[in-house]
Structure formats: C-alpha cells, structure tokens
Amino acid sequence: MDIKILVIEDEEAINSVISMSLRATGYQVTSCFDGDAASASLAKRHDYSLAVVDIMLPGKDGFALLPELRSYGIPVIFLTARGDLADKVRGLTQGAEDYMTKPFEMLELLVRIDKILNRNSTYDADICIRDVVIHTQRRTVTKNGKEIHLKPMEFDCLVMLARNKNKALTRSQLLGALWGMEFEGETRTVDAHIGRIRRKLGFEDVIRTIPRVGYRLEAEE
Amino acid sequence: MDIKILVIEDEEAINSVISMSLRATGYQVTSCFDGDAASASLAKRHDYSLAVVDIMLPGKDGFALLPELRSYGIPVIFLTARGDLADKVRGLTQGAEDYMTKPFEMLELLVRIDKILNRNSTYDADICIRDVVIHTQRRTVTKNGKEIHLKPMEFDCLVMLARNKNKALTRSQLLGALWGMEFEGETRTVDAHIGRIRRKLGFEDVIRTIPRVGYRLEAEE
DNA sequence: AGTTTTCGTTACAATTCGGTTACACCGCAG
DNA sequence: CTGCGGTGTAACCGAATTGTAACGAAAACT
Numbered sequence: 001m002d003i004k005i006l007v008i009e010d011e012e013a014i015n016s017v018i019s020m021s022l023r024a025t026g027y028q029v030t031s032c033f034d035g036d037a038a039s040a041s042l043a044k045r046h047d048y049s050l051a052v053v054d055i056m057l058p059g060k061d062g063f064a065l066l067p068e069l070r071s072y073g074i075p076v077i078f079l080t081a082r083g084d085l086a087d088k089v090r091g092l093t094q095g096a097e098d099y100m101t102k103p104f105e106m107l108e109l110l111v112r113i114d115k116i117l118n119r120n121s122t123y124d125a126d127i128c129i130r131d132v133v134i135h136t137q138r139r140t141v142t143k144n145g146k147e148i149h150l151k152p153m154e155f156d157c158l159v160m161l162a163r164n165k166n167k168a169l170t171r172s173q174l175l176g177a178l179w180g181m182e183f184e185g186e187t188r189t190v191d192a193h194i195g196r197i198r199r200k201l202g203f204e205d206v207i208r209t210i211p212r213v214g215y216r217l218e219a220e221e
Numbered sequence: 222m223d224i225k226i227l228v229i230e231d232e233e234a235i236n237s238v239i240s241m242s243l244r245a246t247g248y249q250v251t252s253c254f255d256g257d258a259a260s261a262s263l264a265k266r267h268d269y270s271l272a273v274v275d276i277m278l279p280g281k282d283g284f285a286l287l288p289e290l291r292s293y294g295i296p297v298i299f300l301t302a303r304g305d306l307a308d309k310v311r312g313l314t315q316g317a318e319d320y321m322t323k324p325f326e327m328l329e330l331l332v333r334i335d336k337i338l339n340r341n342s343t344y345d346a347d348i349c350i351r352d353v354v355i356h357t358q359r360r361t362v363t364k365n366g367k368e369i370h371l372k373p374m375e376f377d378c379l380v381m382l383a384r385n386k387n388k389a390l391t392r393s394q395l396l397g398a399l400w401g402m403e404f405e406g407e408t409r410t411v412d413a414h415i416g417r418i419r420r421k422l423g424f425e426d427v428i429r430t431i432p433r434v435g436y437r438l439e440a441e442e
Numbered sequence: 443a444g445t446t447t448t449c450g451t452t453a454c455a456a457t458t459c460g461g462t463t464a465c466a467c468c469g470c471a472g
Numbered sequence: 473c474t475g476c477g478g479t480g481t482a483a484c485c486g487a488a489t490t491g492t493a494a495c496g497a498a499a500a501c502t
Contacts, residue, residue: 088332089328089329089332092336093332107310108306111310112313152448152449186451188451189449189451192451195491196492209489212374373459373460407462409462413482414460416482430480432469432479433477433478
C-alpha cells in the first residue's frame, strides 16, 4: 500500500473522524488544521496521492490551496457546508476532482476516495522500460537485473518521465513536479539531471530531447 | 460540438427539466422513460458520450443497465432519492462515474457532466489529416506510421493550422499565436515555415494559400 | 568536526534552429 | 509582351539551445 492522503480541515472533530477512518482503512494520513500550515507542509512534501480539503479554512482557504495542489498533481476532494452551490460549482470547474457537502457519510467519502485513487492508479507498480525496471516502492533501479545507483533527484526525475511515457514534458513541468512550483532555479538544472540519467542507464535514445520544449521518455506500452 | 447524452428517468417532470437544460446547453439529448426502452434504444445506437440514469426505474433498473452502458464505454451519472447510502456505494463501486441525490441543482449536474466529458476529452487527442497523424502530447508527427521529424516551430505551426481546420488564418494571426503578439518580424517568415511543412508532409494541396491573406488547412471533419 | 554524498550552477563546445534574404515563378492587368 | 505584386524555395549565418564536465556549496552521514 503506502498511499499518503492529506487532510486539511479546521474542525478538530471532523478532522479526527476522517483521519481515523482513513488510517483504519490503511492509508497513511497527514492532518493540517489551517491553510497556511498545509501550504508549508506541502512545500516540504508533496507526494500525496490525494487531498481532502475543507473550503472554509483559517489562513489560506481551500480555493487558495488549489493551485498548489494542482501543481503537484494531487487530486482534491472538497468539503463544504450544505447548499453552497456557488462554491460547489467553482470548486469543480477550477479543478477539484470531487465534492462533498457536510454532513456526509464516512462510507461515501471512502468510496469516492477509492474511486479517484483507482482512476489515477498504476501508482506503486514497478515500471519497465527495455531492460530497465524501476521499483518505485523500493526506490531502486535495475538494468538487466543489476542494480544501478541513482541519486534521489535523478530517481524522482526518472519516475516522473516514466509515469508520463510518450508524453512531452516541459522543463517547467519537471521543475514544478520535482522541486515545487515556487522553486526558482535555472531550467538548465533539468538538463544536467537528464544527462546523468541517460548515461547511467544507457538511455541516450530512450529519453528524447524535444528542442525548445523539454524531454520525452519513449517506450512501447 | 455534437455531443449526445442519454437521459433515463421515469418521472416525466424531472426528465423534461434535465433534457431541456441539456439541450439549452447545446447537447443532443435522447430521453427514455423506462429501463427496457433504454435497453432497446441502446441496442440500436450507442454513441453517447454520457448517460444520466435514475436508479429506480420501471423495467430494468439502473443497476441492471450499468453493464450494458459500461460495455459501450458510456460513462454514467446515477440519480437517486436522498440518503440512500447503500445504493450510492453500490453505484460508485460498480462503475458509475458520479452520483447525485434528488432533489439536486441543475447547475451542479451540468458542472459534473462537463467535468466527466472533459475527463474523457479530446483536447490533447491526436489529430488526423489524410495519412498524417499529429500526436499533440508526444509532439511527434507520423505519415503512414512513419515518423517525420518536424522542428519545434514547424510543429507548433502545424498544430495551429490543424486546430483551425478549414479556417483561413492570416499571417499575423499565425505570427501572433506562435511568436507572441509583440513579435515584430517579417510576415514572410511564415511562408518559409509553411513551405517546409508542406514539403515534409506532402501537404502541397492540403495547406491552401489564400492570396493576400494567409493559409488554410483543408480536411474533412 | 571530518568525510562523503548530493545537487544547483556555470562554462564551453557542438549542434540545431529559424529569421532573413535573394531569386525564381506565377497570374494578372495594362 | 511586359511590369508588378505576391508567393515558393533554397541557402546562409547569427543566435539560441543542448550535452557535458567540472566546481563548490550545502546537506547528510559518521
């Protein structure tokens, strides 16, 4: 398993009910009680598979958090008080995956979470490319069965490319996903990492350069 | 446009509200008032982009219809009476895309429909013109299955034309879209690029010159 | 504290890109 | 027939982009 879920909800009672239920179901849960804390926490760690976010929050509210969450590719389920149709519409159109009105049944939330996770599934599976296998859980890479040592950042970069097989990724997309979107660094940094990955894995022609755009990892499905 | 939606709901008032709203929004709607009729109708025609289905129906109920709908790859939004949690869970786990409890706000239904349609959408789908396929996500172009290398600017230019099939684009429009509004350069630059694209793809007669105006990419829909 | 690892940046060579230009056409009006 | 505006096209060269190795700061580890 090892699926991480971020719960952002200021009402302690509700937060704890949600967190406990999720833990009981086997997820790894991180709780935040206001928007600023959530924001800070996200800057450090953004490998969540999902976030459950109350819209009304002290500090940054749910809508304010949405851009950050999106930039890390974390799907969001919004929570709000009953009948707030305007919020509902706004949340869904701005990119939330789903929406629930309080009070709600825990079971329904679990089902909806399950649904979203399955939609973006294939997460913790190993990924094969040619003679290379990426063990996403163990965070190791083997080529012809022999382990190749990748540095943490190189590994993350490779996984990002591998999860988006045959899709062109821009340097900013890679930077945003790996370093956080508030990171302001040279995009050439990406090039350097790609270069090292290529050399270590013999991926000179697997990771294709897309001039003026970024990179693409090629592999048959 | 031309998106077809199937509405299966036995209460005439509700059925007609939904159908009218959807039509007003620009969808093409087919209404059914019981499960058996829906089933029969589906046998003939199953190119719907979505189905809105009440669970409680005369004849086949919503759950019974689900396998058929799924087999045609039609996503489903279920409708049911308030508080029927068991149904809700069952519907979502068995493969409905979403779920709404009556009474609901029409606007919310519209938003959720929109969301589902966009999820399975075609914005970054491949574009076909004759024997040429533009893989917009991969940023590659193939002709008869063989990859043709286009330079970045050529690719962007081609996509711009292809996304505006059968529309005349002026040189300034192309310049503005590809180089940014503030770019001040010779419009002849466009000609050069078009020329290269034509030659590489054999598009001499697909990309038409509109004298004194610009270019148009011709293709049947 | 010392050592090792990691990682962002920089510099430079090699390559690629693309705006421009020059010239050949083509159709048309005078 | 000739001139002219507009277009097709190949070639050129400066500019932008990329691969790569090296460096040094920061972090992690001992």
